[in-house]
Amino acid sequence: MNLENKTLLITGIGGFIGLRAAEIALSRGMKVRGLQRSQEKAKAAQKLGAEVIVGSITDPVAAAKACQGVDIVLHAAAIVKEGGSPKDFYEVNVGGTLNMAKAAKNAGANTFVYLSSVMVYGFNFPNGVAEEGPLCGENNPYCQTKIESEKELLKLNAPPDFGIIIIRPGDVYGPGSTSWVVRPLQLMRERVFALANGGRGVMNHVYVDNLIEGIFLAIEKEAYGEVFNLTDGQETSWKEYFTRLAKIGDVPAPIISLPAGVLKFIAWLRCCGQSVVGQNPDTLPQSVNWVTRPYAYSIAKARSQLGYEPKIDLEEGMRRTREWLQKTDLLKAGSTAKTL
Template structure:
């Protein structure tokens, strides 16, 4: 698929992954629009020239409006936090995903890319797990609802009329990443940073631009019905990662 001049809708367009996707889509001369529940975050995308509907993805009327005239949807919006009820996570991660997917299908969107997570394998998945590996909710609302959303999308997959693509991203880092850049640096500067165990656990990381490159490659190849693990393919320990981060910020190693 030639992406030039195609219209792409990005949910969560003012968030970390969504905003970078918008930037690179514009660089590819695509027509970019989005959905964002926060007006303040929407401004970031609007400043790029993107047309943004400020609404929640659970709102059916807004989802239907957003999908009009769209060729491709990249769904990045989600709830990802440490606490919360299963019902709270399910409302956005499952119901919201189904809502925007059905709106896209009804509007004639041809490609729907869902940004899932490697955590669908649970927190302690085996090294070098493949896409055929067993899924595990680990009694965690985030893991469980990402699995549920994936299953719902596969049921909607019906190319060439409507093709879904699932990308299971590792730990996404890069400029502006709250959990992997911003928050750790704040904690380091306050001398409050700590990590679990001996720091030899492996971070299954993926740089933001590598993830976005994978998004566009999957669209170009029309990989409908496929699921892909997306990481940098490197084994980096917690200690190695955060030592490097500290050095880049001119801070002493936090260990």
Template sequence: MNCQNKTLLITGIDEFIGLRAAELAIAQGMKVRGLQTSTQQHQKLKDLGVEVLVGGITDAKIAKAACQGVDIVLHTTQLAEEAGDIKHFREINVQGTINIGQAAKQAGVKTFVHLSTALVYGFNYPNQVTESSQTSGDNNSYCQSKIEAETELIKLNSPPDFGVIILRAGDVYGPGSIPWVVRPIHMMRQKLFAYANDGQGVMNHLYVDNLIDAIFLAIEKAPYGEIFNITDGQETSWKEYFMHLAAMEGLPAPMSLPKEEMKLFLRVRSQGQKLFRKKADILPESVDFMSRPYAYSIAKATSVLNFKPKVDLEIGMGLTHEWLKATDIEKLMK
């Protein structure tokens, strides 16, 4: 599909992936409509020329209104927390996705790109895991709800009238990334950050612009009904990534703790925050997210989409550092 003059709806446009997608879509001549739940980033988006709608994907009427007159939907809205009540995750990640998918199909949208996650493979999976491998919720509400969202959404795929493409993104970092940039640096500054088991395993990082490139390749090539793993394709250890992050900010190197010891510390910390009626800034389950063992294969994306990550870790960290110098991340943590 030629994207020129096409209208793109981005759900979750006020989040860092959606906002960056909007910037790059407009740069290549697309019209952009954004759906968000608050007025955050409202003025910035309007200045870009985005038509902004405020509302949630769990509201079928809002979803229907958002999809009218749209050619392509990029669905990024999700509840992305380390743990919590599965009912809450299903409400947003599953039912919300069904709502926007059904609304798009009924409105005559041709292409629906769903941003999923490589965490659908769980926390214990084979090296170079492929899209045909078994998924696993691993008793985690986020992982399980994202698996269920994929399952329900693919049922709506009916090309050429309505085509669904699913991208299982790795660990998306870059300017604005809360889990992989803002939160670790925030905790490093407080000397509270540690990585598990000497940083063994693979950080499947994905610079945000590389992800957006993959999204536009998927729209262009239209491989409807297909699922793709998307990462930078580099096998970087967790230790290497977090050491690089600390050095970039001139912070002391973070320490390593045994995995179960880290979980215990974070459990006690989160209980203490709850006692003082504060939302936990990091949950014990985050340790599972930050100690996954292997790389995901991007061979399918390379061959079918001709996906070639353009921004490597060194360049991506440099661009992120420039953003950090101009940003008060403490405000983003509130």
């Protein structure tokens, strides 16, 4: 499929991944529309030249309006956090996803790309785990709803009229990333950051531009009914990643390390304290599970079937992220990270 002049709808267009996907798509000659719940976030995409409809992915009327005249849907909107109400996760991550897919199909779109996550494999998976799994919900609402969404979406796959593509990104970082750039740097500045188990876990990072390149390759190849892991293909310890991050953020490198169990308890105490004073907890105890995953995911399938080859390595990705940090005020004392 030739992407030039195609109309792409991005849900969650004002978020970290959605905004960069819009920017790259526009640069490639695509027409871009967005569906975004927040009016404030919608403005950022509008400034790029995208048409944005303000509404929720769970609203059938908003979904139908957003999908009219669209060729491709990139569904990036979701609740993305370490824990919370299973009901809320299911309503948005499963219900909202199916609502968008059905609206896209009814409107005549022929491609629906679902941004899932490598977290469908859970926290304890085999080294080099491939798309076949095993999958594991870990009794975690984020992991569980990503698995459920994939399962239900694939039932709608009916090419050539309507094709489903599922992308499982690794740990997406880069300019605008809250989870892997802003939030850890803020904790480092507050002197409340510690490595879990010495930082020995493996970060399966993927620079945001590499991820979007992989997504567009899958669309161009019309890889309908397929699932792809996408990472940078590098095995980087969390200690190395956070040390590099501290350097570009001009904060002291993390040297304190605590056992994962102790770190979870401290995070729980911090959450309790923040809740008492009316603040939203910035780090949940479950967050520790994300940084103790021991192995790498395989991207062999994406390489062989899509010709995917990550062009931006960690060194270059950090350089670009540093340039962004120097232009933003997100790390000034007293600033508050927002979920993107």
